[in-house]
Amino acid sequence: MEQVRKHESNVRGYSRSFPVTFTSANGAVIHDTDHKQYIDFLAGAGALNYGHNNPFFKMKLMDYIDKNGVTHGLDLSTEAKEHFIQIFNKYILEPRELKYKMQFTGPTGTNTVEAAIKLAxxxxxxxxxxxxxxxxxxHSKGALRLTANAHYRKGLENELNQFTTFIPYFGFLDGDFDSADYLDKILSxxxxxxxxxxxxxxxTIQGEGGVNVAPKEWLQKLRKITEKHDILMIVDDIQVGCGRTGNFFSFEDAGIYPDMVTLSKSLxxxxxxxxxxxxxxxxDDWKPGQHTGTFRGNNLAFVTAAEAIIKYWKDDEFTQEIKGKSAKLLRILNQIGEDHKDIIKDVRGKGLIAAVECTDAETASSITAEAFSNGLIIETCGSDGNIIKFLPPLNIxxxxxxxxxxxxEKAIETIKQAELA
Incomplete structure (x- = not known):
């Protein structure tokens, strides 16, 4: 950690919350230089839905590298890309009757968002x-225009307020206010x-924003409004897609068909x-090369992405497994919430993304720090930092x-006892 503290930019974040040096990881656990084991409820902020070093994917990846498979290919056609496209169509799109074209953008989720708004x-x-x-x-400027958290927007407010309209998400305002009706009114x-x-x-579920879950009825209403006013609907499934909610896409339960979908992280x-x-x-009105980039086709990722679909998404067995674990997680968290009403305001979630909302950020931070000292990696989120977010691997x-x-739960009890002492 000393080299990190001394030489890495002040922008570093997670290493401040989890101040050890990690050496190895397998499945749902990760180890540090002192050989201490941590259970990972962060899972790469949603980028490790299938755990660390998944053995099925690792074997395919090593085989591909061993045979000198193409690593960097721009957007050339490669065996790995064509295999991924075939598998994604066969097991993800076709069974759901979704007729999407695929655009491989730069490797970050924010670049996919940039492409989506540019195309719109x-x-x-x-x-x-x-x-x-x-x-x-x-966090790129185009995507940051659409991001609400003031911490991330600081210093760029005047630039970011152009060509963007923020409206309340479901449940943002108390009472019976329906932001979908409000949207329809201001558009009409x-x-x-x-x-x-x-x-x-x-x-459909705001991850970093506090695990705010939109009901399917609200999503369906929004879809009708966008169709009524000839507006494109973009669903950002970067964190809550790829099975996080139980289904591969987070919008499946709502039965909507977005015009565009952004995917990254666990893809x-x-x-x-x-x-x-x-x-x-x-x-799909792009002209050739109109949104390009040097790393718009990660062939190593194509190999593991195809294998993930073959392993987990050929049928609904994995979906049922996720939903079973989800029911258990939320049941226990709700009981913990009942037992500690003095510091827990709410428990919510869907699939294997869940939130425990604390009374304040200091309490949430103290709980996550205590949990880390006892071998659990878990982060806070929300605009006020008072929400503890659960993102365990789906196959945990x-x-x-x-x-x-x-x-x-032990961390909660320890923090409460310390406050009483």
């Missing part, structure tokens, strides 16, 4: 994008001062950089899931 503006000839309070879409009324946008972009299955924009064919063994929850 090209297709519609409009500039404005509607986004939501507590939304998170990345010429006196609202809101121009018809090129697109709306949203997460590669192995923590390798890879991002993908799914586009309805009728709006029941024993590790149980042990991680016990460490978390």
């Amino acid at each position: 503006q090209i297709v519609t000839g409009r500039t404005n994008i509607i986004t939501f309070t507590n939304g998170y879409h990345g 009324d010429s006196g609202s001062g809101t121009d018809i946008p090129a697109a709306i972009i949203l997460e 590669s299955g192995y923590g390798l950089p890879m991002s993908l924009l799914l586009i309805k064919p009728e709006i 063994h029941e024993n590790y899931l149980n042990e991680g929850i016990k460490i978390f």
Whole structure:
């Protein structure tokens, strides 16, 4: 850690919360230089849905490297890319009757968001994008325009406020206020001062924003509104896609068909950089090379991404496994919430993304720090930093899931006892 503290930029974040040097990882556990084991409920901020060094993917990757498979290929056609496209179509798109074209953007999720909003503006000839309070879409300037957290926007506010309209996400305001109805009204009324946008972009569950879960009825209403006003709908599935909610796409339960979908994080299955924009064919108006980049085709990631789909998504067995673990996790967390009402305001989630909302950020930070000292890696989120977010690997063994929850509950009890002392 000393080299990191001395030489790495002040921008570093996670290494401040978890101040040890990690050496190896396997499945749901990770080890440090003192051989201490930690259960990982962070999972690469959602980039390791299938755990660390998944053995099925690792074997395929090593075989590919051993035979001198193409590593860097720009957007050339390669065996690895064609295999991924075939597998993704066969097991993900076709069974769901989704007819998307695939655009391989630069390797980060934020680049996929940039591509989506750029294409929406090209297709519609409009500039404005509607986004939501507590939304998170990345840190490049275009994507940051759509991200609500003031911490990330600091210093760029004047530049970021152009061509963006924020409206309340579901549940942002108390009472019976329905932001979907509000959106329809301001789009329908010429006196609202809101121009018809090129697109709306949203997460069906706001991960970094506090694990805010939108009900399917609200999502369905939004889809109807976008169709009514000829607006493109972009679903950002970068963190809560690839099975995090139980289904491969987070919007499946709502039965909606977005115009574009952004995917990244766990798409590669192995923590390798890879991002993908799914586009309805009728709006694929790109000219060749119009959105390009040197690393827009990570062939190593294609190998592991295809294997992830073959291993886990050929049928609904894995979906049922995730939903079973989800029910258990939320049941136990709700009981913990009942037992500690003095410091826990709410428990919520869907699939294997869950949140425990604490009364304040200091309490949440103290709990996560105590949990880390006892072998659990878990982070805080939300605009005020008072929400503890659970993101265990989807294939986590029941024993590790149980042990991680016990460490978390013990951390709460320890912090409360310290406050009483």
